[in-house]
Amino acid sequence: MFFDALKKKFFRPSSFLGCDIGTTSIKIVELTRSGEQAALKNYGLLESFGHFERANNVIQANDLKLSEQETAQMLSTLIKQSKFSTTHAVASVPTFSSFITVLEIPSMSDEETAKAMSYQIRQHIPLPLSEIAVDWIRVGQREDENGFVKQYVLLVAIPNELIERYRRIFKQAGLTLHALEVEPLAYTRSVIGSDATPTLVVDIGARCTNITAVDQGFVKLNVQIDYAGDTLTNAVARGLGVGLRRAEELKKQKGLVGGRGEYELSTLEIPFIDVILHEVEKARAECERLHGAKIERCLLIGGGANLMGIESYVEKKIALPTMAGNGLLFAPAPQHLAMVERELQTRFALAVGLAIKGFM
Ligand SMILES: Nc1ncnc2c1ncn2[C@@H]1O[C@H](COP(=O)(O)OP(=O)(O)OP(=O)(O)O)[C@@H](O)[C@H]1O
Numbered sequence: 001m002f003f004d005a006l007k008k009k010f011f012r013p014s015s016f017l018g019c020d021i022g023t024t025s026i027k028i029v030e031l032t033r034s035g036e037q038a039a040l041k042n043y044g045l046l047e048s049f050g051h052f053e054r055a056n057n058v059i060q061a062n063d064l065k066l067s068e069q070e071t072a073q074m075l076s077t078l079i080k081q082s083k084f085s086t087t088h089a090v091a092s093v094p095t096f097s098s099f100i101t102v103l104e105i106p107s108m109s110d111e112e113t114a115k116a117m118s119y120q121i122r123q124h125i126p127l128p129l130s131e132i133a134v135d136w137i138r139v140g141q142r143e144d145e146n147g148f149v150k151q152y153v154l155l156v157a158i159p160n161e162l163i164e165r166y167r168r169i170f171k172q173a174g175l176t177l178h179a180l181e182v183e184p185l186a187y188t189r190s191v192i193g194s195d196a197t198p199t200l201v202v203d204i205g206a207r208c209t210n211i212t213a214v215d216q217g218f219v220k221l222n223v224q225i226d227y228a229g230d231t232l233t234n235a236v237a238r239g240l241g242v243g244l245r246r247a248e249e250l251k252k253q254k255g256l257v258g259g260r261g262e263y264e265l266s267t268l269e270i271p272f273i274d275v276i277l278h279e280v281e282k283a284r285a286e287c288e289r290l291h292g293a294k295i296e297r298c299l300l301i302g303g304g305a306n307l308m309g310i311e312s313y314v315e316k317k318i319a320l321p322t323m324a325g326n327g328l329l330f331a332p333a334p335q336h337l338a339m340v341e342r343e344l345q346t347r348f349a350l351a352v353g354l355a356i357k358g359f360m
C-alpha cells in the first residue's frame, strides 16, 4: 500500500531502503537504480537476542510487544551503524497482524467485481471498513467442473492503527515511510518476479514460517504457522540440556548434517521440520486443487533456509525440487559482499522485495 506522497509520483528517489522488522531481527537493504536496473548497495542487520532470555522479549508479536520507542531506537541504531545514503523507506507488516486471503468469486466485469469485493471485505475481515486500508487484485481465473468461470482475487488489508504506528516509528528513526506491504507480496517480488513457474516459497523465520503458493507470478495462497527456526533451537536446548544461546550456536554449526556423534542434533530437529513440511504439503495440495497449477519447485528463504542440509532434506521429504530462493535475482550484490551473498539472498529476500517496491 503506497501512501499519497509516492502515489502522486511528484519525485522519484534513486535509492530506497527495504525494511523488514522481524520478530527477532531487523533487516534492511539499500537498493539503487539506474535506468531499469536495480543493484544492492548496502545492507544492515540488527539481531535481538532478548527473546532467548525472556520469551516475551521479541521485536514484534501479535500485539507489537516492544514499545514504539524501543523499536524506533533499534531502527535508528541500525541506520546509523549501516551508514545508508537514503532515508526513503518501504516496510513490511507481519502476516499475523494483517490480512491476506485469496477469494473465489464468479467471473464478472471490473465494475461488478469492485461491488462484489466491498461485500466480500465485510465478510472476511473482522474490522470495520473505516479501520483498515484495503487492496485487492485479480490473480487468476478458472473454469470449474460445471463449466462456471471463477475468478480468484487476492485481498490484502492492514489495520489503520498499525499503519499509524509504523509511520510514527519510522518518523522517530528519521526515515520517510513511503509504503507498507504484507510480507508474502514483497518476497514473491524479489525471488520470483514474473516467472510463471508454479512455486512454493517457504519463509522460515525465527517465530513463524510463511508458506506461499505462487503461480504465473501471482500469490495464490498463503499460510502461516508458528513453527520456525526458534522451534528447532528450543528442541536442541531441551534435548541436549543446554541453554538457548548454546543451542542456537550448535544448530547453526551443525545444521541437519552434523558429523559423527552429532547425529542426535538432526534427530532433535527433524520432527519439527516435518511439522512445517506437513503444512507445506497441505498448501501444495490445496493450491493444486483450487488453481489446477501443478507445483514444480520449492524455494526456501528466511534465516531458517540457512540450516545446513535443509534443502536436500526437504527435497526428499516432499519429493519436489527444492533450493534456496535468491532474493537478489533483480538486484545483484557488489563483489565485496560475496561472502554474505547467500544470507542476502535468503534472509534479506523480503527486505529486497520491499526496496524494489519503492521503484514501482
Ligand atoms: N546458518 C543458520 N543455520 C540455521 N538457522 C539459522 C541460520 N541463520 C539464521 N538461522 C535462523 O533463522 C532464524 C531467524 O531468521 P529471520 O531473520 O528470517 O527471522 P525473523 O524475520 O526475525 O523472524 P520472523 O520471520 O519469524 O518474524 C533464527 O531462528 C535463526 O536461528
Ligand SMILES: [Mg+2]
Residues within 6 Å of the ligand: 022, 023, 205, 206, 302
Ligand atoms: Mg521474517
